[in-house]
Amino acid sequence: MKKGNRITWVALYMLMWATSNFLPEAFIDPPVFNIAHRGASGHAPEHTLPAYQQAVEMQTDYIEIDLQQTTDGSFVAFHDEELSRTTSGQGKLKDITIDDLKALDAGSWFNQLYPEKSNQDYKDLQVPLLEEIIQCLHPDVSFYIEIKETKEGAMDQLLALLNKYELIESNRVVLQSFDEDILKKMHELEPAIPLVQLIHQDRLSSIDYQQVYEYAIGAGVAHSLLNQQRVKQIRQAGLLVYAYTVNKEEDMKRLMEWGVKGLFTDYPDRLEHVKKSLDKP
Ligand code: G3P
Ligand code: CA
Numbered sequence: 001m002k003k004g005n006r007i008t009w010v011a012l013y014m015l016m017w018a019t020s021n022f023l024p025e026a027f028i029d030p031p032v033f034n035i036a037h038r039g040a041s042g043h044a045p046e047h048t049l050p051a052y053q054q055a056v057e058m059q060t061d062y063i064e065i066d067l068q069q070t071t072d073g074s075f076v077a078f079h080d081e082e083l084s085r086t087t088s089g090q091g092k093l094k095d096i097t098i099d100d101l102k103a104l105d106a107g108s109w110f111n112q113l114y115p116e117k118s119n120q121d122y123k124d125l126q127v128p129l130l131e132e133i134i135q136c137l138h139p140d141v142s143f144y145i146e147i148k149e150t151k152e153g154a155m156d157q158l159l160a161l162l163n164k165y166e167l168i169e170s171n172r173v174v175l176q177s178f179d180e181d182i183l184k185k186m187h188e189l190e191p192a193i194p195l196v197q198l199i200h201q202d203r204l205s206s207i208d209y210q211q212v213y214e215y216a217i218g219a220g221v222a223h224s225l226l227n228q229q230r231v232k233q234i235r236q237a238g239l240l241v242y243a244y245t246v247n248k249e250e251d252m253k254r255l256m257e258w259g260v261k262g263l264f265t266d267y268p269d270r271l272e273h274v275k276k277s278l279d280k281p
Contacts, residue, residue, distance in 0.1 A: 019031040026171050027194055027217050027240060031281035033262035034271045035144050036060040038079060043117060044109035045085060047077040049136055050124040051181065056137060060268040062144035063137070067130060067158075069151050074098040075130040076156065081149075085109065087127065094149065102126050106208050127223070134165050142172040144264075145221035147182050155185050168193055176220055176242075180212075187215040196220050196242055204230070209237035218242055218261070223251055249274050256280060 040058055041052025052063050066079040071094060076094045080106075083089035083096065085238030087104040111118035134143070148156070167173040168190065176196035177183050183195045197212045198220040212219060218240035221230075226243055234241050244256050244264035250275045252263055275281075 002101070008196045012142070013027070024171050024192070024194060027055065030240070030261055031052065032256055032260070032275060033061040033144075033242075034059070034268050034275065035062045035064050035215040035242070035262050035264045036268045037064050037264040037266050038077075038242075039063060039064065040266070040268055042247065043269075045125060046104055046105040047079060047128065048122070049128055049133070050107075050119075050135060052137060052141075055268050058268040059272050060143045063133070064146065064216050064264055065130065066146050066148055066228075067094050067146050068099045068150070069154060070101055071095050072097045073151060073154075073157070075103065075154075076127050077130060077133060078127055079181045098129070118218055131161060133166070134161075138165055139170075141184055142174075143167065144174045144176065144196075147175060147179070147186075150182070155182070155189055159186075184215050184270075194218075196240075201225055203238065209234055209239060213238045220244060220264075223255060223263075226255065226258070226260070231260060237257060246271070253278065 003151065010141035036055030038046035039048065040054040041051050042055050044051040055063055065077045066077055068078050069075055076098070078093050081092055081094070081105065083091055083093060086108045086109055088108065089096065089104040098198065104127065105124045105126045107122035110122055162168050162173055174194045174196060175183070175186060176198050178198040178200060180197060183197060187195060194224060195216040196218040198245045199207055201222070204221065204225055209219065209265070216239065219234050220242040223246045231241050240261040241259065242262040242264070243260045246252050246255060246263045246265050247267055249270065253269055255263060256278065263271055
């Protein structure tokens with residue numbers, strides 16, 4: 001083969017590899033993943049270290065983390081835009097510094113709302129940094145991180161953190177987002193990370209699943225929007241199906257029967273029990 005032709009073929013191969021779906025072995029015919037939604041958030045205050053630790057004790061496969069940034073750029077685990085539901089603070093997460101956020105009580109709200117589950121240890125818990133969570137739970141735990149609103153350069157910053165703790169090479173991280181531009185950018189930066197496209201109700205019928213397959217390994221959908229036909233349609237595009245947030249045993253059973261490959265739940269202990277009762281790996 002002439003040198004020019006060879007270079008063209010190599011370039012073409014590299015382009016195909018870079019743009020193709022990359023499926024790590026763990027995702028080829030995987031078991032049903034038990035994904036602890038904001039930690040074991042049915043048992044302890046969401047996105048706090050006790051919620052994550054309890055999930056690990058309950059044999060969860062992944063800890064789900066909602067990733068946001070403070071005004072000075074720190075990655076923290078926090079679900080809402082507003083501080084008021086789950087902390088003693090007011091205002092928006094994106095407007096607070098990490099020092100001010102750390103001074104807030106992120107656990108007492110849970111004791112007040114669920115007195116039957118309250119625990120004095122939850123009082124004055126802090127909102128955790130992503131790095132603190134990884135350090136605290138490393139090296140046994142895998143993370144299913146939802147990228148929410150982030151700043152310029154956040155993907156490079158996140159990638160550096162994942163690499164620092166070798167989460168990509170040890171196959172212990174999945175990234176998900178409703179924002180397809182974020183996922184495409186991450187796929188370009190590091191195609192080895194398994195990505196999951198979260199899909200809102202209004203896009204469920206119109207989205208091109210074959211196109212999602214170009215950069216993602218799966219689709220995440222609210223469980224109430226799924227039916228057997230929809231699961232089949234998504235799987236036919238080569239994508240795995242993940243369902244949120246599934247807390248009732250009958251829903252867990254039905255979704256598994258339809259071929260859903262991961263359930264986000266506030267009760268990882270309940271899901272583990274259901275999986276065992278169905279003899280699911
Ligand atoms: O990760 C899927 C699910 O968590 C999305 O919903 O609102 O709980 O972040 P939300
Ligand atoms: Ca989430």
